[in-house]
Amino acid sequence: MEQLVNQIKELKDKIVANVEKDAEAFRIKYLGTKGLVKAIMGEMKNVAAENKKEAGQKLNEFKLFVEEKYEELKQATSSTPITNHQSIDLTLPGDDLPLGSRHPISLVKNKIISIFQRLGFAVAEGPEIEDDFHNFTALNLPENHPARDMQDTFYISQNPDWLLRTHTSSVQVREMQKGKLPIRIICPGRVYRNETISARAHCFFHQVEGLYIAENVSFADLKQTLYFFVQEMFGKDVKVRFRPSYFPFTEPSAEMDISCLICGGDGCSVCKKTGWVEILGCGMVHPNVLDNCGIDSNKYTGFAFGMGIERITMLKYQIKDLRLFSENDMRFLKQFTSAV
């Protein structure tokens, strides 16, 4: 009797520890006509008469246990249609993995970077959480300067001196402070502004800014650099014009327009019937900025410019609503599969 109980326990442990993966193999091994359940049932004849009743109960219990396991196994494997290895055709092609595509902002950013890299500009990056000095004060925008109003942003409550940068000009400051001249960099990155979200504005967007400082850098260098950029980006037929403007960090300052790509300059709703669309701000670096960053403004001059990647992308692809860039709508994103 004791031997029988041990045998049952051993088999049970084995089943629990290592349930077969294949229901049919399990059935044959345990419940088939030559299976282990039948075999152990046969042990009844060796059990003493006074123990037969108890042994019978134990064996029935064990049989039920095995049958239950078999049902469980059948259920678990029934969702797998293939029960027989021979029916897997290994020569069939595998399932397609859906391939993602680059975000249009990344595509255009990379294109902008590659154009300027060909002119010898290196990429410089900096933190998105900035301090007041790098984002404003060093750029000739001291506290209470009215031009700060145009770049309201989000402040970090832990420290009133910290804010989310409003432009990547802060990276220009960091590079100038390193004091290694000449400087020829572009600064791509995400920036923030406290603006109401609409088709034309968002509380975050992306910029590429540029800075070239050396001896004898002139406004003519600035114009030719940007003209080259625009032709590479939008094609040889595009025209440019510079309009005088104001930025505290450049003097003189300008805004650059390109001829409208939609109407070719004839006037349409995109260019508000003017034939021109604004694409960036630029100018000669203000001597105060050079001094603030420890560069001798009597010896060095430089130009700087800054553009919104969203704006360039909208013009390039004729996208009418800025919000599309951050909504993660696959129908929109899937349209930008190829390189620019």
Ligand code: DAH
């Ligand atoms: N930082 C300006 C902005 O975000 C854009 C800009 C204008 C950058 C002129 C420059 C510049 O470097 O020279 O509106």
